[in-house]
Amino acid sequence: MAILTENLPDSRGRFGRxxxxxxxxxxxxxxxxxxxxxxxxxxxPTFQKEFRQIMADYVGRPSRLYYAKRLTEHVGGAQIYFKxxxxxxxxxxxxxxxxxxxxxTKRMGKTNIIAETGAGQHGVASATAGALLxxxxxxxxxxxxxxxxxLNVFRMKAMGTQVVPVESGSKTLRDAVNEAMREWMATVxxxxxxxxxxxxxxxxxxxxxxxxxxxxxxxxxxSFEQFGTLPNVVVACVGGGSNAAGMFYPFIPYSxxxxxxxxxxxxxxxxxxxxxxxxxxxxxxxHGTFSYVLQDHDGQTSPVHSVSxxxxxxxxxxxxxxxxxxxxxxxxxxxxxxxLEGFALCSRLEGILPALETAHGIVETVRIxxxxxxxxxxxxxxxxxxxxxxxxxxxxxxx
Amino acid sequence: MSAIATELAKLKAKKxxxxxxxxxxxxxxxxxxxxxxxxxxxxxxxxIEIGFPFSDPVADGPIxxxxxxxxxxxxxxxxxxxxxxxxxxSRPDFHTPLVxxxxxxLIFRYGVAExxxxxxxxxxxxxxxxxxxxxxxxxxxxxxxxxxxxxxxLVTPTTTxxxxxxxxxLSRGFLYCVSIVGITGTQSAQQQSLQQxxxxxRTVTDLPLCVGFGISQPEHIQRLQGLAEGAIVGSSLVxxxxxxxxxxxxxxxxxxxxxxxxxxx
Numbered sequence: 001m002a003i004l005t006e007n008l009p010d011s012r013g014r015f016g017r018x019x020x021x022x023x024x025x026x027x028x029x030x031x032x033x034x035x036x037x038x039x040x041x042x043x044x045p046t047f048q049k050e051f052r053q054i055m056a057d058y059v060g061r062p063s064r065l066y067y068a069k070r071l072t073e074h075v076g077g078a079q080i081y082f083k084x085x086x087x088x089x090x091x092x093x094x095x096x097x098x099x100x101x102x103x104x105t106k107r108m109g110k111t112n113i114i115a116e117t118g119a120g121q122h123g124v125a126s127a128t129a130g131a132l133l134x135x136x137x138x139x140x141x142x143x144x145x146x147x148x149x150x151l152n153v154f155r156m157k158a159m160g161t162q163v164v165p166v167e168s169g170s171k172t173l174r175d176a177v178n179e180a181m182r183e184w185m186a187t188v189x190x191x192x193x194x195x196x197x198x199x200x201x202x203x204x205x206x207x208x209x210x211x212x213x214x215x216x217x218x219x220x221x222x223s224f225e226q227f228g229t230l231p232n233v234v235v236a237c238v239g240g241g242s243n244a245a246g247m248f249y250p251f252i253p254y255s256x257x258x259x260x261x262x263x264x265x266x267x268x269x270x271x272x273x274x275x276x277x278x279x280x281x282x283x284x285x286x287h288g289t290f291s292y293v294l295q296d297h298d299g300q301t302s303p304v305h306s307v308s309x310x311x312x313x314x315x316x317x318x319x320x321x322x323x324x325x326x327x328x329x330x331x332x333x334x335x336x337x338x339x340l341e342g343f344a345l346c347s348r349l350e351g352i353l354p355a356l357e358t359a360h361g362i363v364e365t366v367r368i369x370x371x372x373x374x375x376x377x378x379x380x381x382x383x384x385x386x387x388x389x390x391x392x393x394x395x396x397x398x399x
Numbered sequence: 400m401s402a403i404a405t406e407l408a409k410l411k412a413k414k415x416x417x418x419x420x421x422x423x424x425x426x427x428x429x430x431x432x433x434x435x436x437x438x439x440x441x442x443x444x445x446x447i448e449i450g451f452p453f454s455d456p457v458a459d460g461p462i463x464x465x466x467x468x469x470x471x472x473x474x475x476x477x478x479x480x481x482x483x484x485x486x487x488x489s490r491p492d493f494h495t496p497l498v499x500x501x502x503x504x505l506i507f508r509y510g511v512a513e514x515x516x517x518x519x520x521x522x523x524x525x526x527x528x529x530x531x532x533x534x535x536x537x538x539x540x541x542x543x544x545x546x547x548x549x550x551x552x553l554v555t556p557t558t559t560x561x562x563x564x565x566x567x568x569l570s571r572g573f574l575y576c577v578s579i580v581g582i583t584g585t586q587s588a589q590q591q592s593l594q595q596x597x598x599x600x601r602t603v604t605d606l607p608l609c610v611g612f613g614i615s616q617p618e619h620i621q622r623l624q625g626l627a628e629g630a631i632v633g634s635s636l637v638x639x640x641x642x643x644x645x646x647x648x649x650x651x652x653x654x655x656x657x658x659x660x661x662x663x664x
Contacts, residue, residue: 012534022503022530024458025566026580029557168464174455178464181457186580188557285504286455288530298477299508300454 008319013202015322021201023288027181030188035203037108042210047107054099055214058132059089063215065222065379070349071366078372080365081231082352082382083219085243092355092384093215093243094125098194100211102129105192112191114138116180118145118173119309120152121355121384122196127161129194137161140180144171145309152388173313174301177287197240198317201288205245205317212246219379220250227377233258233368236381237361238331239275239311241320243383248329249319259328261320262364264306265335271296275304276333277316278324291318307336307396308356308389334360340396342366343386355384356393401549402496402524403572406445407607407628416620416659417629419609420636420652421448421500423463425470427641429483435640436487438649440495443656447495448527448631451480453502458529462634466641477509481521488522496524498551498572503531503539511538515546525549525572533565540569551575556596560603567604573629574606579613590622597626617658624662630655 013019021031041047055061064087068080085093098115105113113135117123123139130137139156143165146153156163169175177200184193198205198212216234223230234251236244238261248259266274274280277292284293286301294302294314306312323329334342342362347353354362358380365380372378386393393399400408410417420439424432432449439447450459452467452475459467487493499518506514506528518526525548531539533552543550549572554563557580567574578593597608610623611631620630632655640648 020535021532022535023532024529024555025532025553025558025562026458026555026577028532028562029555029559168461169454169468178455178457182460185458188580285502285507285530288457290507295504295508297508299502299505300471 008322009202009206013206015319016325018291018318018321019202019205020290021288022285022290023201024185026185027188027201030184031201031203033108038104038203038207041104041107047103051100051103055096059095059099060087061214062218062222063087065219065226068350071346072369074349075366075369078232078369078374078376078378080369081377081379083215083247083379085215085381085383086352086354086358086385090124090128091387092121092125093212093246094122094196095128096214096246097196097208097211097242098122098125098129099132101192101194101207102133102135104207105135106133108192110190110192112136112138112187113194114140114180114183114191115194115196116140116173116176117196118142118176118312119388120145120149120156121310121388123161123163124152124155126194126196127156127159130161131159138164140164140166140176140183142166142170142172142176145173145176148309148392149388170303174287181288197242198245198319199240199287199289199315205289205319208242209245209249209319212242213249215243215246215381216248216250219247223379230254230257231379232372232376233260233378234381235260235262235361235365235368235378237262237311237357237383238278238316238320239264239313239357240315241317243381245317245319247381248323252328259330260364260368261329261331262360263331263333264308264311264360265333266305266307267336272303273305274333275306275312275314277314278320278331279333283321286315289318291321292316292324307339308360310355310357310384311360332364334363338363340393343393344397353386353390354382355386356389358383401547401572403446403498403549406496407573410445411607411628414661416623416627417445417609418443418656418659419446419448419629419631420444420655421450421631421633422640423450423452423466423470423637424480425452425473425475426466426637427469428473429475429479431640431645433483433487434645435648438645439652440493442649442652443659444495444652446498446629448498448500448633449480449484451477451499451501451505453505455504456502460634462638466637477505481517484523485521497522498525498527499523500527500529503528506539512542515539515542515548519546519548523548525551527551527553527575529553533562533569536569543571553577554600556580556592560599563600564603567606570606573609574600574604575631576600576608576610576627577612578610593622594626617654620655620658621662630659
């Protein structure tokens with residue numbers, strides 16, 4: 001039986017008990033304006049056509065569904081397929097959402113965009129959309145992340161984006177989100193905040209999921225074309241959860257397809273050593289939404305760790321919390337060391353350098369495929385390419 | 400009537416604005432917070448807002464956020480705040496209503512009913528929750544009512560009248576009117592738009608209106624005479640305490656309190 005979740009979130013932005021809006025009143029006007037503008041755009045064929053056109057001509061969609069033959073043979077179990085989001089322009093799935101929201105910005109008559117970024121992928125995607133659609137862009141980035149992600153900082157600057165260092169708190173992604181939201185409060189009349197994942201107050205989790213759903217929709221169509229049926233299992237890595245939400249959402253009604261989300265297990269399951277929010281966290285409020293969070297006993301956000309900067313987030317999208325609760329998606333975690341091995345394995349056997357986020361998904365995909373018969377198929381959302389991580393991986397593997 | 404409502408009614412009768420300073424609990428430590436509170440009372444504070452440090456404040460500007468970070472680095476816990484506040488409020492000569500400024504993230508984790516009960520037991524008179532819109536406020540509204548705590552919600556210049564009405568209906572004690580579009584500790588509002596804004600809000604509520612965000616100087620307070628019932632001063636006092644200690648706080652509070660007195664003639 002199909003699970004009826006297509007109509008979520010409800011009008012209060014809730015996915016079951018998760019989601020909603022926990023923001024200062026100053027933002028409520030902007031969020032309601034955005035909700036109305038988005039719902040209008042969603043049902044406007046002209047807007048959808050423009051989005052699809054840019055996805056095709058500029059981003060290079062549809063991305064390929066690729067049979068990873070050597071990896072499959074190495075594992076000796078189910079057939080492994082990669083949905084190649086790494087082949088998109090700018091090298092990851094983030095561009096789908098950035099372009100969609102930049103188009104929405106224009107539609108609302110706003111003239112500027114801001115964004116937060118951790119590893120820099122969403123910052124680069126927003127900078128790209130800003131350049132393409134002539135929207136001046138400012139990206140908030142923790143000063144610690146700026147130091148670690150020199151290449152992406154350069155890419156953003158080269159495209160004319162102003163990168164604003166965030167010196168508060170832990171100087172990483174969550175502080176960049178705080179700062180971007182604050183900046184948005186002061187500039188909301190002419191500025192749109194392009195949030196980078198399925199997090200934050202309603203309607204952001206819905207908007208980001210919808211723009212990323214092109215991943216899952218293409219995967220379903222390509223599966224029927226290439227092997228005549230749906231895959232048995234679909235795997236995606238989960239930080240905030242945007243590539244996973246975009247991949248899973250169209251599959252939700254097909255209850256015969258197993259969905260698996262992979263979080264960052266970091267060094268261990270001790271607090272502060274991982275970023276596995278759904279595996280080890282509990283329900284709470286962070287960044288304007290009610291979802292799973294990593295907090296201490298007092299409700300203060302816990303430090304998080306992952307070898308992958310893109311998974312290093314102490315919250316997760318509220319729809320994932322809902323899918324966990326209704327047991328539609330299974331969430332698990334993969335540690336730093338295994339992820340590095342996954343990176344090495346995929347690079348050697350397939351000639352594809354995965355992003356470290358994606359490497360977490362590779363490990364779980366291999367584990368699942370190994371236990372399944374050869375006629376079954378496992379699809380991994382190959383969320384991004386590994387160029388940005390090469391310096392860090394070389395340091396860690398002493399290459 | 401609640402302690403907050405009583406105090407504000409008394410001041411209104413005297414045509415005096417309420418002086419409502421804000422300080423962060425535990426910046427740099429709770430000893431200092433207690434001295435700061437008594438100093439502010441001596442200087443004429445009518446209500447005092449106590450900020451509960453939070454790791455991810457969104458409504459607060461850089462000055463208050465930095466004070467939260469300093470307090471959290473020293474390992475401050477919610478229980479320590481309640482304990483020290485209780486010691487203070489149980490002194491026979493202490494009568495100033497205290498209002499906790501708390502993120503909903505902290506309240507939810509603590510447990511909504513448990514938090515309101517603990518706050519009431521510690522002697523708080525009310526709670527301001529800056530990141531809780533009325534759509535999500537039902538549970539806390541009920542819990543604060545059963546605990547006999549005033550829940551104080553915020554309206555802003557972008558709030559529609561319809562929303563303002565809903566927000567006011569959930570609020571007790573006073574309505575917190577944010578004077579600017581933005582965060583704490585930034586620029587002040589233009590006089591004319593401020594007047595129109597407060598008059599507009601006045602049409603949907605009988606609650607006293609206290610104005611915060613963008614109030615840092617005596618002249619900002621003077622401008623509220625005849626328009627509002629209270630002036631909330633946060634960032635500038637937090638900065639004063641951090642940079643110049645209790646003595647600096649005392650001098651600044653004195654100047655600000657002076658500005659709340661009715662103007663002659």
